[in-house]
Amino acid sequence: MFGKLFKKAKNKVIVLGIDGVPYSLLVRFINEGIMPNLSGIVKNGTFSAMTASIPEVSSTSWSTFMTGVNPGKHGIYGFMELQKDSYKWYFPNSSDIKSETLWDIAGKNNRKSIVLNLPSTYPARQLNGILTAGFVALDLRKATYPESAYEYLKGIDYRMDVDTQKAKESSSALSEDIDRAFAIRRKAILHFLDSHEWDLFIGVITETDRLHHYLWNALEDKSHSEHNFFVDFYKRLDSFIGEMYKRAGDDIPFIIVSDHGFTTIKKEVYLNWWLREKGYLQFKKDPPESFEDMLGDSKVFALDPARFYIHLKDKYQQGCVEGREYEAMRQRLKEDLVLLEVDGEKVVKSVFLKEELYSGGYYNDAPDLLALPYPGYDLKGAVNKTSLTGRGFLTGGHTRDNAVFFINRNIKEKDINIVDVGPTIISLLGVEHKNFDGRCLV
Amino acid sequence: MTLEEKERLMSLSIEEKVAQSKKVIKEAIEKFGTEKLAIAWTGGKDSTTMTWLFKEACKELKAPMPKCMFIDEGDVFDEIWDVVNLLKKEWNLNERNRAEITNLGFDGKEFPLEPESYVGNHLMKTVAMNDFLENHGIQSLSTAIRWDEQTARKEETYFSPRSNPPHTRIQPILHFKERDIWNAIHKYKIPFCALYKSGYRSLGARCTTFKNSDIPAWEQDMENTTERAGRGQGKEEIMGKLRDLGYM
Numbered sequence: 001m002f003g004k005l006f007k008k009a010k011n012k013v014i015v016l017g018i019d020g021v022p023y024s025l026l027v028r029f030i031n032e033g034i035m036p037n038l039s040g041i042v043k044n045g046t047f048s049a050m051t052a053s054i055p056e057v058s059s060t061s062w063s064t065f066m067t068g069v070n071p072g073k074h075g076i077y078g079f080m081e082l083q084k085d086s087y088k089w090y091f092p093n094s095s096d097i098k099s100e101t102l103w104d105i106a107g108k109n110n111r112k113s114i115v116l117n118l119p120s121t122y123p124a125r126q127l128n129g130i131l132t133a134g135f136v137a138l139d140l141r142k143a144t145y146p147e148s149a150y151e152y153l154k155g156i157d158y159r160m161d162v163d164t165q166k167a168k169e170s171s172s173a174l175s176e177d178i179d180r181a182f183a184i185r186r187k188a189i190l191h192f193l194d195s196h197e198w199d200l201f202i203g204v205i206t207e208t209d210r211l212h213h214y215l216w217n218a219l220e221d222k223s224h225s226e227h228n229f230f231v232d233f234y235k236r237l238d239s240f241i242g243e244m245y246k247r248a249g250d251d252i253p254f255i256i257v258s259d260h261g262f263t264t265i266k267k268e269v270y271l272n273w274w275l276r277e278k279g280y281l282q283f284k285k286d287p288p289e290s291f292e293d294m295l296g297d298s299k300v301f302a303l304d305p306a307r308f309y310i311h312l313k314d315k316y317q318q319g320c321v322e323g324r325e326y327e328a329m330r331q332r333l334k335e336d337l338v339l340l341e342v343d344g345e346k347v348v349k350s351v352f353l354k355e356e357l358y359s360g361g362y363y364n365d366a367p368d369l370l371a372l373p374y375p376g377y378d379l380k381g382a383v384n385k386t387s388l389t390g391r392g393f394l395t396g397g398h399t400r401d402n403a404v405f406f407i408n409r410n411i412k413e414k415d416i417n418i419v420d421v422g423p424t425i426i427s428l429l430g431v432e433h434k435n436f437d438g439r440c441l442v
Numbered sequence: 443m444t445l446e447e448k449e450r451l452m453s454l455s456i457e458e459k460v461a462q463s464k465k466v467i468k469e470a471i472e473k474f475g476t477e478k479l480a481i482a483w484t485g486g487k488d489s490t491t492m493t494w495l496f497k498e499a500c501k502e503l504k505a506p507m508p509k510c511m512f513i514d515e516g517d518v519f520d521e522i523w524d525v526v527n528l529l530k531k532e533w534n535l536n537e538r539n540r541a542e543i544t545n546l547g548f549d550g551k552e553f554p555l556e557p558e559s560y561v562g563n564h565l566m567k568t569v570a571m572n573d574f575l576e577n578h579g580i581q582s583l584s585t586a587i588r589w590d591e592q593t594a595r596k597e598e599t600y601f602s603p604r605s606n607p608p609h610t611r612i613q614p615i616l617h618f619k620e621r622d623i624w625n626a627i628h629k630y631k632i633p634f635c636a637l638y639k640s641g642y643r644s645l646g647a648r649c650t651t652f653k654n655s656d657i658p659a660w661e662q663d664m665e666n667t668t669e670r671a672g673r674g675q676g677k678e679e680i681m682g683k684l685r686d687l688g689y690m
Contacts, residue, residue: 382690
C-alpha cells in the first residue's frame with residue numbers, strides 16, 4: 001500500500017520528534033525490554049546522547065532544530081521576552097523566527113514538507129506542504145496550513161495539546177488525557193504520512209514532555225498510582241516508533257530527536273528573589289506582580305529559565321546601568337552565581353556570557369548571562385516569589401545534556417548538538433544550503 | 443437573501459461587484475441622506491475601498507460625501523496614520539478623532555489596555571462609536587465587513603437595523619472576497635496602507651497585530667490561509683499555558 005508514495009526513497013527524510021525524552025531513559029527501557037521496536041531499530045545506525053540549546057527550553061531548542069542556526073540568528077531565546085519600553089510581556093511566535101526554516105529551504109527547491117505539532121510554529125505560515133503547529137498554539141485554524149488540512153484535523157477532533165488543567169483534578173485524569181492526546185496525534189501523523197506526498201516529514205510527540213513534567217516521580221516510585229501508566233505509555237510510544245519506521249525502512253533516512261533531557265526536580269530556585277537578596281533588583285510592591293513593578297534603579301533581572309539581563313540605560317526605558325559598568329556588572333554577577341548554594345550544595349554548574357554562546361543579527365536581544373544548574377535544581381524566573389527555593393507542582397525539569405539523537409545511518413561525528421540536525425536533514429534531501437551554524441553529520 | 447443569491451453575488455466580476463456596491467450605497471443615500479449617514483473608516487484595505495466606492499457613488503449622484511468616522515483607540519500603526527492623513531487631504535474627508543477613553547467614566551480597577559481584548563474593544567471602539575452616532579444624530583453607519591471574512595458574518599445583509607443606539611448598518615461590500623479587494627485596489631489605483639506590502643493581511647491595533655508572511659498581502663495564498671491569523675496574540679491564554687508548564 002505504501003508502494004506509490006514510498007518508491008522513491010532517495011532524498012526523502014522522516015523525522016520523529018519526541019519532546020523532552022532523555023537518551024538515558026530510552027537506553028534503560030531498551031535494556032528492560034519495554035521498547036523492543038526501538039531496540040531493533042537502533043541496532044542499524046547511530047544512537048547517541050545529544051546536547052540541546054541554551055537555554056534548554058523547547059521554544060529555543062526546536063527553533064534551533066528547525067533553522068540549523070544559533071539563537072543569535074533565529075532570535076528565539078525563550079517563551080517570553082520583556083518589552084524594553086513598557087516592561088510588559090511579549091510572547092515570540094512563528095513570525096519572530098528570523099531565519100529560514102528547513103521547510104522554507106526545502107520549499108525553495110520544490111520539495112514538499114509536512115510538519116506536524118512542532119513547537120514554536122504558531123501561527124502557521126504558508127509553505128510548500130502542510131503544517132499544523134505545536135505548543136504554544138491557541139487556535140487550530142490559525143495553527144494549520146492549508147485549509148484542507150484544517151478541515152481534516154477538525155474532522156477527527158484533533159487535539160493541539162494535553163489539557164494540563166486535568167492535573168488539578170487527579171493524576172489519573174491527567175494520564176487519561178495524555179493518552180487521548182497521544183492517540184489522536186498518532187492518528188494524524190500516520191494519516192499525513194500515508195496519504196500525502198512529501199519529501200521531508202516531521203512529526204513531533206509532545207505528550208512525553210507533559211508526562212515527564214507532571215509524573216516524572218512516577219517512574220522510579222513503583223507504588224505511585226501512575227507508575228504503570230508511565231511504563232505503558234513508553235510501550236505505546238515504542239509501537240508507534242515501529243509503525244513509523246516500517247514506512248521508512250532502511251532506505252529512507254529516519255531521524256529521532258528530542259529537544260532536551262529530563263531530571264528529577266529537588267528544588268526550584270527563584271532567581272529574581274536571589275537577585276533581590278543580593279541587591280541587584282528592587283520592586284515597588286511586595287510581592288511584585290510583574291516586571292512593570294520593577295524599580296528603575298534595578299541592575300539585573302532574570303527571565304525563565306535562567307536568562308539574566310543587565311538593566312542597561314541605553315537599552316531599557318528606565319535602565320540605570322551605564323555602558324561602562326556593563327563588564328564589571330556581569331563579572332560580579334557571574335562570581336555571585338557560582339557561589340549560590342542551597343542546603344549547603346552548589347546550585348549553578350556553569351555560567352555563560354552571551355558572546356560565548358551566540359552570534360548573528362539578533363545578538364543584541366540575547367540575555368547578557370546564562371546559567372545551567374546542577375541536576376535537581378530548577379532555575380526559575382518567576383517574579384512573585386518571596387523565598388529562594390520552593391516546590392512547584394512539577395516533578396520533572398529540563399536538562400541541556402542527555403537529549404537524544406538517532407539516525408539509521410552510521411556517522412562518525414561526536415558531540416552532537418541540536419543545531420547539527422537541520423543541516424543533516426537538508427543535506428539528506430539533496431539540497432545545497434550555506435549559512436548553517438551546525439554541521440552535516442552524514 | 444438566499445444562499446444561491448449570495449453565491450451569485452460573490453462570483454460576480456470586479457466591475458459588477460463595484461456596480462453592486464454602488465447600487466447599495468446609492469440606495470442608502472436616497473434613504474438616509476448624506477447628513478445622517480457616516481462611514482466607518484479604519485485605514486485598512488476594506489474600509490478604504492468602501493470609502494472610495496462612496497466617493498465614486500457621491501460623484502455620480504452629485505451628492506456631498508458623508509462624514510467618515512475614524513476611531514483612534516490609542517495604539518494605531520504609524521503607517522495607518524500615514525494613509526489616513528493622506529486621504530483626509532486628497533479626498534477631502536471629515537473625520538472625528540475619538541481618543542476619549544478617559545472621559546467615559548470607567549471606574550473598574552483595571553482592564554487589559556488592548557483594543558482587541560473584550561473590554562478594551564468595547565471601551566475603546568464601541569463606546570467611542572456610539573458616542574459619535576448619538577452626538578451627530580447619525581441614522582446609518584456604513585461598515586466594510588465581508589461575507590468571506592468569517593463564518594459568523596455569513597448571515598449579514600446589505601441593510602441591517604441595530605438598536606442601542608438605534609441606527610441602520612449599511613454593508614455595501616459584503617460580496618467582495620479578500621482577493622476582490624486587492625483586485626479592485628490595483629485596478630482602480632486605490633491608495634492602501636504600506637503595511638500590507640510588508641506582509642500584513644489584516645490590520646488591528648499595533649500591539650496585537652503581526653505579519654502573516656514576508657510577502658505582500660496580495661501575493662499570499664489567500665484561499666488557504668487565514669486573513670486574521672496575525673491579529674490578537676491571546677496573551678492571557680498563552681500565559682496560562684506557560685504557567686501550567688512551570689514558567690512565569
